[in-house]
Amino acid sequence: MKVLYFAWLRERLNKGEETVSPPAEVRTVSDLIDWLAANDEAADLAFANRKLIKAAVNARIVTHDAPVAANDTVALFPPMTGG
């Protein structure tokens, strides 16, 4: 599973993307965020306020209860500020 990070999440984690192999019980975006936070101190801090974390799976916006699978590209990012 590929995970992409953007904006201040990317800065706080000091990486724009990584490939991860979460265990089978990681079924949703929410599970993935919990698992990433549990395995990395910087991620634990960066994800502290879950409400500020938006997600996309395979370049489609999703909510945190959306499923994730091994071949997915999951993007995590703060609220968008374009325009």
Added chain:
Amino acid sequence: MSVRIQTAAFDPGEETNAFLATNAGAGAAVTFTGLVRSQPGDPITALMLECYPDLAINQVKAMIESAVARFGLIKATVIHRYGALRPGEPIVQVMALAPHREAAFKGAEYLMDYLKTDAPFWKKEETPTGSRWVEAKSADDDAKARWD
């Protein structure tokens, strides 16, 4: 319908003229250009715009399809830059073409309101004293919500 997500600069006047020339049956066009703001009391030296292009294209296409259907637009085009921009440079251009002015005004406004909150761009301002990420504004959420 056209979506362009690009690092290159664009000329708003040229884009407008090209857009206007594409359909003889239209009665109204509204174009909006967003610029990099830098005010004397709060100057910025540069704006870094981060983007997730794959998602941006999907999101902006969906916004345009929605605007065209909702307001009966003939067509709409969105150009959005990312990368390093200087004060005064155009960031975004929204153009809506319709049979009559009300649809064109509404279509352009709807697209801008959705771009602010639903397109994956993130602004970081470089200032003389350091850099800062622009925070999402609740006013932008409110502006989008009035179309619900």
